[in-house]
Amino acid sequence: MAAEATPKGGLEDVVATSSRICFLDGDRGVLAYCGHDIHDLARHATFEETCYLLWHGRLPNRAELGDLQSQLAAARPLPEAIIRLMNMLPPSDGMDALRTLTSALGHYDRDGHDNSPAASYRKAVRLTGQIASLVATWGRMRQGGGPIAPDPAMGHAANFLYLLFGTRPNATAIRAMDIALTLHADHELNASTFAARVAAATLTDIHSAIVAGICTLKGPLHGGANAEVMKMLIEIGEHAPAERIDAFVKGKFARKEKIPGFGHRVYHTEDPRATHLRQMSKELGQKAGNTRWFEISERIEALVKGEKRLYPNVDFYSASTYYTMGIAIDLYTPIFAVSRISGWTAHVLEQLANNRLIRPRADYTGPTYPQTWIPVEQR
Secondary structure (H helix, E strand, O other): OOOOOOOOHHOOOOOOOOOOOOEEEEEOOOOOOOOOEHHHHHHHOOHHHEEEEEEEHOOOOHHHHHHHHHHHHOOOOOOHHOOOHHHHHOOOOHHHHHHHHHHHHHHHHOOOOOOOOHHHHHHHHHHHHHHHHHHHHHHHHHHOOOOOOOOOOHHHHHHHHHHHHHOOOHHHHHHHHHHHHHOOOOOOHHHHHHHHHHHHHOOOOOHHHHHHHHHHHHHOOOOOHHHHHHHHHHHHHHOHHHHHHHHHHHHHOOOOOOOOHHHHHHOOOOOOOHHHHHHHHEEEEEEEOOOOOHHHHHHHHHHHHHOOOOOOOHHHHHHHHHHOOOOOOOHHHHHHHHHHHHHHHHHHHHHHHOOOOOOOOOOOOOOOOOOOOOOOOHO
């Protein structure tokens, strides 16, 4: 029996659940975690505070924050078996490696098949620490460096950069990474978060639910846009004159090709996360003594907004931000997971707290029922 109204493609505007975690207002450009505006969080919060907020629905006091910092520090060292497996993997995309290694972590988690609320929370904290170590260590080893031990005295953002580059990061880089992780931490029922909730609703373990999210993020319609932005900037050229930038963008317009990093399914004005990433790109460029990638991005933004009335999304300025920090392009999507693990786990915990198997219906559009059976000899 057909539904009364045909749904929009991609379940657009369909309300699938109730959630306390993330509030979006696309018309006003509002993003808030548990009622806290993303601008306040980007300016003032650490990623650890953001994680606590997503998991508990409120900001931590000093003692609670200290406890979480200690728990994350204890979680960051990777099992030796995971390092060996990392060495055994063939050359691959970072998301392929992350998918495999996250799944493998489930075998070595001391809470194993304990899916109680307390154990699931411990695994959420553990996964948040471990996934950052996975991505940083994989990125470092792929460049020929050896794995190094996390520093328990460093925060989450600082440890990620330390494990990736092998040197202690400066304050500007740490703050930039902290802001980037906070901005990417959650975004309501995006594809990967919804996939994680669907998996969790079957009462599978939390590692399996997070692998579902990672597999969904791997798809280019969800993840990877900032990598495509950076490839576009490199194609234009660091020292390209304004005329070349204009010709490149207008050429894409003429061929009806999309400019990566612009537009969003939800926002009809500027993505509030782009506001901070734009400023970070500029500040990091100034710190490094090279603002060309920011300047090229800024000119592209002006052209696209002027011609197409499209605003940059979270991916556009994160590209030049990460590149200026020296991060390899193929790590951009795995870094998204380093942040989004906080939101994925928050949604999984919320799903499990009041669970019902997610089982939607489809609007049937096939042949009319009933069809007449025709013997094979007569077909």
